[in-house]
Amino acid sequence: MPMNSILDVFAKSPLKPLMQHIDTVRTCSQSLVPFFEATFKGEWDEAQKHRAQICALENTADDLKHKLRMRLPSGLFMPVERTDMLSLLQQQDKIANKAKDISGHVIGRHIQIPEALQPSFLSYLHRCLDAVNQAHEAIQELTGLLESSFRGREVELVVKMIEHLDKIEDDTDVLQIDMRQQMFKLEKQLNPVDVMFFYKIIESVGSLADLAESVGSRLEIMLARA
Numbered sequence: 520m521p522m523n524s525i526l527d528v529f530a531k532s533p534l535k536p537l538m539q540h541i542d543t544v545r546t547c548s549q550s551l552v553p554f555f556e557a558t559f560k561g562e563w564d565e566a567q568k569h570r571a572q573i574c575a576l577e578n579t580a581d582d583l584k585h586k587l588r589m590r591l592p593s594g595l596f597m598p599v600e601r602t603d604m605l606s607l608l609q610q611q612d613k614i615a616n617k618a619k620d621i622s623g624h625v626i627g628r629h630i631q632i633p634e635a636l637q638p639s640f641l642s643y644l645h646r647c648l649d650a651v652n653q654a655h656e657a658i659q660e661l662t663g664l665l666e667s668s669f670r671g672r673e674v675e676l677v678v679k680m681i682e683h684l685d686k687i688e689d690d691t692d693v694l695q696i697d698m699r700q701q702m703f704k705l706e707k708q709l710n711p712v713d714v715m716f717f718y719k720i721i722e723s724v725g726s727l728a729d730l731a732e733s734v735g736s737r738l739e740i741m742l743a744r745a
Contacts, residue, residue: 534661536590537604540583540611541658541734547576547615548651548727554622555644559637563629570622580615584608599669599741607737611658614651614730621723630716633709636701640721643694647724650691650731653684657738664742674742681735691728695721 554569587608591601624630632640657680660673667673698721706714 534665536583536587537608537611538658538661540580540587540608541655543576543580543583544611544615545651545655547573547580548618548648550576551618551621551644551724552641552648554625555632555641558625558629558631559634561631563626566622567626570626573618573622577615577619580612584612600744603737603741603744607658607734607741610730610733610737611654614654614727614734617723617726617730621720624716624723625720628716630713630720632717632720633702633705635705636698639694639698639701640724643691643698643721644724646687646694647691647728647731650684650687650728653680653687654731654734657681657684657735669742677738677742681739684732684735688728688732691725695725 550569550573554566554573557563557566557569588605591604657677660677660680663673664677699718702714702717702721709717
């Protein structure tokens with residue numbers, strides 16, 4: 520095959536669009552920080568603006584997902600298994616969906632985390648987003664993996680990044696337990712319906728870290744099969 524033809528095939532590699540998708544997903548999930556900060560202050564118009572940004576970024580991620588699915592090559596020169604790529608893409612996209620769902624639930628009922636829990640909740644949220652950031656950093660190594668033919672030190676680097684991602688997710692589990700314990704102590708002072716939604720939000724925020732870990736797991740499977 521002529522060299523230009525080979526380069527054309529690799530120019531169509533889905534790896535870069537996948538990296539672009541995780542960029543959008545990360546930005547979408549990070550928007551939850553100013554969103555919740557606005558809710559803490561009772562600034563619901565400002566929170567709605569951040570919610571609109573989250574929705575727009577989630578829509579962008581959806582568009583990128585659909586385009587990548589349609590253009591994903593199935594020929595001989597795919598650098599990785601097509602099914603692995605689609606699975607990884609799906610897990611990435613779930614993070615943006617979850618961010619949109621969280622903001623929607625909060626806006627819908629004007630859910631305001633109790634003031635006594637706000638500092639702990641914000642720390643918890645940041646740690647869950649650390650997991651998303653770590654998944655993002657691992658995906659950004661796909662170019663290096665391709666250049667190294669998915670072999671050698673680059674693979675070792677990504678494996679270590681995935682291991683660190685697992686550690687971050689473990690941290691979020693511990694923080695979630697602590698959040699639940701703190702909420703339990705306040706239950707009698709709060710509206711029972713609100714308490715139910717508070718627990719739901721705590722669980723949903725934790726899902727961001729769980730989904731990020733799933734991205735790492737899918738990437739690890741891809742490495743094993745490459």
